[in-house]
Amino acid sequence: MQVRQPSFGAKKIMLLGGTGFVGRALAGALSQAGYCVTIPSRHVHRHRDLALNPGVRLIDRGQAASDMATVRASSSWAELMADHSVLINLVGILNEQKHNGVGFEQAHVTFTQTALAAASTAGVSRYLHMSALGADAVNGRSFYLRSKGRAEDWAHTFGEQNGIGVTSFRPSVIFGPHDSFLNRFVQLAALMPGVFPLACADALFAPVFVGDVVAQFMSALDTPARIGQRIELCGPADYRLRELVAYAAQTAGQPRLILGLPDWASRVQARVLELVPGKPFTRDNYASLQTPSVCSAGCPRQPTRLEAVAPQYLQQRRRV
């Protein structure tokens, strides 16, 4: 089916997940580029500063935002998207309440289905979807990766059938100020003086800078050739998890000896830590880490080196 032509001059973007780590960076870039951005949130009171960006409107969806993950059709969402030409969906979770896949299915698949159905009703012509490296509906090793894969596949199929131009992005782990990856390991290092017992220490990543991820989203908005593409996003180098944790702890002024746990102990750690409030590590995270989070051979790499950016925010932690 032919992709609908966006109405001339329309520059309104609906940004779902715009209050998160990536969303905040993308909202800033969209605002600077002159777009009008609508960001629904369940927790508007926590994110009021976002509305200081010119053109950014934060709207309180309260329960309704969560309902997107459970309710298939939502006419009120279509009304909300009525005058928007682009939908961007960054909504994602790393942990669910129970270990049964239902939470992931709702947050990733049902949410995407509800949002895109509403967008189609509203006449939205372009959709940018955040997936993840390793997402695979069939062969994904975790609920996270399988649900991300199903959502990505569904979005592309729905777009083709309904004349919406879909591009999806498949990043490795994303770093930048306020990330929940390097910062999280520094927090954990503070609790473990001397030695850091690390699960899945040999897991592979190609950390990609949030600024480079944002640049790829921005470029896709203006590049029709990107429609239909599933774009892998990796930084310039691959690392083992043990190298990243050692680097983050050292850079934050808390050098630690990394003790890679054997596989059985990694599984035990996941079972124990998923019972801790905030679920710092779960069985599903363990399963995701069994798939290397690195790009396919020959895939172009994003330019920003971890070592060029991470010290700027990790070293600040020394001063806090």
Ligand SMILES: NC(=O)c1ccc[n+]([C@@H]2O[C@H](COP(=O)([O-])OP(=O)(O)OC[C@H]3O[C@@H](n4cnc5c(N)ncnc54)[C@H](OP(=O)(O)O)[C@@H]3O)[C@@H](O)[C@H]2O)c1
């Ligand atoms: N960060 C990474 O390293 C990384 C790597 C690969 C892929 N990704 C993907 O990139 C996306 C953004 O990641 P991030 O790190 O920016 O995530 P984040 O900081 O945790 O933000 C998640 C966002 O999703 C919204 N959200 C979560 N659950 C929701 C639900 N049930 N209903 C409605 N909204 C919900 C939150 O909005 P409110 O709470 O304000 O409503 C928040 O804005 C996710 O899809 C993630 O899977 C991230």
